[in-house]
Amino acid sequence: DADVTQTPRNRITKTGKRIMLECSQTKGHDRMYWYRQDPGLGLRLIYYSFDVKDINKGEISDGYSVSRQAQAKFSLSLESAIPNQTALYFCATSDPPRDEQFFGPGTRLTVL
Amino acid sequence: GESVGLHLPTLSVQEGDNSIINCAYSNSASDYFIWYKQESGKGPQFIIDIRSNMDKRQGQRVTVLLNKTVKHLSLQIAATQPGDSAVYFCAENTGGFKTIFGAGTRLFVKA
Numbered sequence: 001d002a003d004v005t006q007t008p009r010n011r012i013t014k015t016g017k018r019i020m021l022e023c024s025q026t027k028g029h030d031r032m033y034w035y036r037q038d039p040g041l042g043l044r045l046i047y048y049s050f051d052v053k054d055i056n057k058g059e060i061s062d063g064y065s066v067s068r069q070a071q072a073k074f075s076l077s078l079e080s081a082i083p084n085q086t087a088l089y090f091c092a093t094s095d096p097p098r099d100e101q102f103f104g105p106g107t108r109l110t111v112l
Numbered sequence: 113g114e115s116v117g118l119h120l121p122t123l124s125v126q127e128g129d130n131s132i133i134n135c136a137y138s139n140s141a142s143d144y145f146i147w148y149k150q151e152s153g154k155g156p157q158f159i160i161d162i163r164s165n166m167d168k169r170q171g172q173r174v175t176v177l178l179n180k181t182v183k184h185l186s187l188q189i190a191a192t193q194p195g196d197s198a199v200y201f202c203a204e205n206t207g208g209f210k211t212i213f214g215a216g217t218r219l220f221v222k223a
C-alpha cells in the first residue's frame with residue numbers, strides 16, 4: 001500500500017466551485033506539505049504543517065486554505081476555484097532531522 | 113539545470129551511457145541538497161542527498177557532486193537504463209522547513 005495517498009487523482013471543476021483535495025499518510029510523520037506543480041516551474045509550496053496544531057503559509061497560499069484533521073490527514077481547499085489554479089497538486093510528508101520528503105501520487109485539477 | 117518558462121531542459125542519452133544532469137542553486141546558505149526523480153504520472157521520489165560539508169556522495173549507480181564555490185550541483189547516473197527516463201529535480205534546503213525545487217530536467221534514454 002502507498003505510504004502517502006491523495007484523493008481524488010483527477011478532478012475537473014468549474015470556476016467558482018469549492019474544491020477539497022485530501023491527503024493521507026501512513027508513515028507516522030508529523031510534517032506535511034501541499035505543493036503545486038506547473039510545467040517548467042517546478043514545485044511551489046502552498047501550505048505546510050509541522051503538527052496537528054501548526055499551520056503555515058507557503059509562497060503561494062492566496063486562494064487556498066488547509067486543514068490538519070489528524071497527524072495522518074492534511075486537506076487542501078480551494079474556496080472559489082479559478083482557471084489559473086489548474087495544475088498538478090502534490091502532498092508530501094517528512095520526518096526531521098532528515099529533510100527528505102515523501103510525495104503522494106498527485107491530483108490533477110482542471111478548472112474550466 | 114534550471115529553467116524558466118514552459119520548456120524543461122532535456123537530456124537525451126543512449127542506453128548504457130553515463131548521464132550528467134546539472135543544477136545551479138540559488139542560496140549560498142543552503143546546507144542540504146536532494147535529487148528527486150519524477151516519472152510520468154507519479155510524485156517525485158528521493159534519489160540521493162548531500163550535505164554541504166561534503167562534495168561528493170555515491171549511491172547505487174548515482175553520484176551527486178556539490179561545488180559550493182559556484183553553487184552547482186550535478187547528478188551522475190552510470191550505465192543509464194530505459195527505466196531512468198524521467199524528470200529530475202534538484203532541491204535545496206537551508207535547514208528549516210522550506211525546500212526550494214528547481215524546474216527540472218527531462219532525461220530521455222534511447223534504446
